[in-house]
Amino acid sequence: MPDEKNNATPEADTTKIDLNKKKPADESTDAPTEKIAAPAADSTVAAPRKAEPQKIAPQKIAPRKIEPQKARPQQVGPRRVGPPAAEPDKPSHKKWWAALVAAVVVIAAVAAGAYLLIDRTNVEDSPEAQIRTTVESFTRALAAGDLATLRSTSCGDLATFYRDIPDAEFADVHRVSVEQGNIPTVDSIDAIQVTDDTTAIAQVIAHTDANPNDRSPRTFDLSLDGDQWKVCS
16 A cells, blocks of 8 residues: 555645735836837738829821801991090199189280270271371372372362363373373382371372382372361372
């Protein structure tokens, strides 16, 4: 019979635990920090693929014949060309001044015209103007042989001569004077002097056909007969 001692299962050695013994510090604090690597991306996830442009085969287009278009003649009617539309005027001091100046100019022109008209009327009615008219009429009648005008524009002894001479005889005298070139031609009337209310002297520059270069001063004595000045000598 086997020995029970030998066959008995040896019991584990009893270990005495000292409760007063301090537990060693947390080993994890002293142990080096272990870096935990992040799990690698799943290699099975495919990256997005770049879409490649599709190649489109070029289509052959047959050339088309382009016919020229005939331009239709346009009927253009007469257009009325008017002045451009006036822009609205903006009131300004310059415009008012321009209008005022224009008004002053117009008034001045009207006043000047009225003055000249009145002055001309006065000049035409003046004794000097009437004397000038008489001298011009007398010399034209003398050159033309107008006996009727000579009789109506003369006074004194000269009026007596033209009144008494027969028309035929005067025609002969005038013809001879023209042939000899003795009839005076007045070039200008230089001065008129009214000596009193009824007499005056007119100084002229005259020449004759016989001596055209001899332009010399001559005088006409005039007298007022009623309301008309007449040549006396």
